[in-house]
Amino acid sequence: MQKPSIPKGTRDFTPQEMANRNYIFNTIKDVFRLYGFQQIETPAMENLSTLMGKYGEEGDKLLFKILNSGNFVNGLTDDELLGRNSIKLTNKISEKGLRYDLTVPFARFVVQHQNEISFPFKRYQIQPVWRADRPQKGRYREFYQCDVDVVGSDSLLNELELIQIVDEIYRRLKIKVVIKINNRKILSGIAEIIGEAEKITDITVAIDKMDKIGLEKVNEEIASKGISAEAIAKLQPILKLSGTNSEKLLQLKTVLANSKVGLKGVSELETIFGLCEAMKVKTSIELDLTLARGLNYYTGAIFEVKALDVEMGSITGGGRYDNLTGVFGMEGVSGVGISFGADRIYDVLNQLDLYPETSVEQTKILFVSFGEKELMYCLPWLSALRTKGINAEIYPEPAKMKKQMSYADNKKIPFVAIVGETEMNEGKVMLKNMKTGEQALVSQEELIEKFH
């Protein structure tokens, strides 16, 4: 006999766990709808051509690829087979892959359905994504993302709304968080000022590590990418930036005085901070220049949300992308979006034990009986309850009473209706409150009344 198992980095969810997860999904969904977002879904698999090249070199490696059907080696030459070049070979034997995130499939969706959509288009999407990563703390190979995006609007009001959504969702979930924000244009400006415009990716990746490895190592890494000592010297005041958000912006204005993009980024952030203040966003927002985010399609604001009371990677992240639809042939459509990592939120909630006492008990009443006759007697009662929208079930075979009562107990069913000959003769059931132990003979009307 083989031992049952599931693939690395995947999980089963028990009824209890699903109740907790649904609490998260429902909270998120409620807030998304409150802001006028509508749900879509896209397939688990996309054409590899849609996915490849959108997430950088690292991302491509982390794509799960799906083997072609049929005898896919038939069309291969011996050279290709014996060449042992997995990348070349992959292109020949795989044309589909599992989705890596929800943003790129969404961009594809927008382009494909552009004539049916009215812009600005506000959509949300809650589906699993897959990454061929090494699993570790807070990292899975299959996990749910909850995305909200607006496309077809440049307005910074969209950035504001996303921040308000973050604020509201974490307030409802009772998780204390900090929103970190940055702007890709500021990073571009910095690269421009120090004369290394093409090295922007290398610089941002290095800056991103500031928290982890410190100033000295960041400088070393930047230097190792072939950036001049002079440029690195110019970079220093930026890396050491401190103070409140507005103080930081003020300093940046001086440093970036000669960079048009840079100043644009600063003014965008000023606007966003102003809007958040005006709308009294409660969550603290922190301008964090070390926030770079690897995904290479962001062009404006970049967000990341971290939980304060728990050691965990970012639980939400996103940003503005000005031309993601461009690669699919639809130019000039700007989008901004943010993604909630449901599984990390789930882990945070588990660690802090923040679940409400809510209805884990889903069945309100269980019918317990002693024989075939009693079972038949119960069926109309069940129908009557269910018609009224009351969750009711019956133990489907005449098992020992102890067994049936334990079933109710384990499932945390609050009421049990006991049916034997006495009850049938009177046309009633014995209703027992499992918490208090009280019980009484009741008619069908009285029973239904009880649950209203």
Next chain:
RNA sequence: GUGGUCGUAGCUCAGUUGGUUAGAGCGUCUGAUUGUGGUUCAGAAGGUCGCGGGUUCGAGACCCGUCCUCCACCCCA
């Protein structure tokens, strides 16, 4: 992809310098109690000691390989 770590019953874990038939608690099932659960008592079932090889008279324990778990790096939700 790199480095480390773990693996014994459904779950959480003991298992001495290598030595008879591998244990406990929880859970499950049965009975005490043929119409009353959550408490108690008695009993039972449940193991290829992750898998493969090696050392040895003898391996759960030691060695090698492999898979898996968890953690860190990379990257990210």
